[in-house]
Amino acid sequence: MNTVLLSLLLLAGPAGAETPKYSPVNGALAVPLSLDNAYFRGPAAPAYDYWALSSFYVPQYNGAACSAASVAMALNALLNARRERGDEEENITQEKLLEKVTGLKWKELLSPEGLDGRHGLTLNQLAQASKEALAAYGAAGYTVSSATVNGKSGLALENFRRALSGNEKNPSDIMLLHFTQDTLTGAPGGPFPHISPVGAYDTKTRRVLIMDVDRQWYEPYWAADTQVFKAMAVKTPAFGAGGYVIIRGKK
Numbered sequence: 001m002n003t004v005l006l007s008l009l010l011l012a013g014p015a016g017a018e019t020p021k022y023s024p025v026n027g028a029l030a031v032p033l034s035l036d037n038a039y040f041r042g043p044a045a046p047a048y049d050y051w052a053l054s055s056f057y058v059p060q061y062n063g064a065a066c067s068a069a070s071v072a073m074a075l076n077a078l079l080n081a082r083r084e085r086g087d088e089e090e091n092i093t094q095e096k097l098l099e100k101v102t103g104l105k106w107k108e109l110l111s112p113e114g115l116d117g118r119h120g121l122t123l124n125q126l127a128q129a130s131k132e133a134l135a136a137y138g139a140a141g142y143t144v145s146s147a148t149v150n151g152k153s154g155l156a157l158e159n160f161r162r163a164l165s166g167n168e169k170n171p172s173d174i175m176l177l178h179f180t181q182d183t184l185t186g187a188p189g190g191p192f193p194h195i196s197p198v199g200a201y202d203t204k205t206r207r208v209l210i211m212d213v214d215r216q217w218y219e220p221y222w223a224a225d226t227q228v229f230k231a232m233a234v235k236t237p238a239f240g241a242g243g244y245v246i247i248r249g250k251k
Contacts, residue, residue: 023186028227033220048171052077059215068094069213074174100136149232164201172249178242183231
């Protein structure tokens with residue numbers, strides 16, 4: 001999340017008793033995982049991504065670092081989860097990731113000073129950062145794709161749903177969302193462009209579990225896929241429209 005935007009959130013956010021956490025947005029309501037976790041207790045849901053990501057769930061290290069936290073989680077889930085590792089093998093941390101990936105000037109974009117007045121990544125930069133991160137860690141055979149949500153067409157929504165369904169069934173890919181957080185959480189003062197991984201997708205209820213890396217304020221929460229789609233479609237002057245990135249591993 002942009003540091004300037006985060007400062008506004010700090011002023012207008014949880015300290016104000018008038019605005020409940022996870023307020024309804026146009027009738028849509030996000031539901032915290034601690035209140036609704038039945039999906040993970042059923043035998044029909046292997047939830048590959050949730051268990052892989054939750055093992056490496058980290059908070060963004062500053063108000064602009066949602067991309068670093070999300071990509072670090074994704075790479076740990078793809079490269080380190082579900083395998084035996086040697087005692088000398090470290091987890092992938094946000095700080096190490098930014099030291100390794102230099103072509104994008106990612107570290108500078110997430111610094112308090114920013115880069116040329118910018119903080120955080122656009123959707124295209126998120127895809128580029130993911131590719132460079134895979135290369136930096138020697139992950140051969142992985143691919144990165146992205147889709148921008150420019151409008152609210154039915155076809156684009158169906159494509160998003162198909163991507164979510166495919167991601168949920170495949171233990172070898174991770175989806176990252178670029179969206180406006182307040183469209184899902186009801187936080188006042190937005191829009192707040194943000195990045196976080198998809199933890200799960202319930203096809204029956206058509207809800208997406210957002211593993212929100214903004215751990216200072218949020219836990220994982222469920223949101224309707226239509227609302228997540230709207231959150232990605234919001235255009236901001238600094239970031240344009242959002243969308244999603246899929247990091248696909250070797251099958």
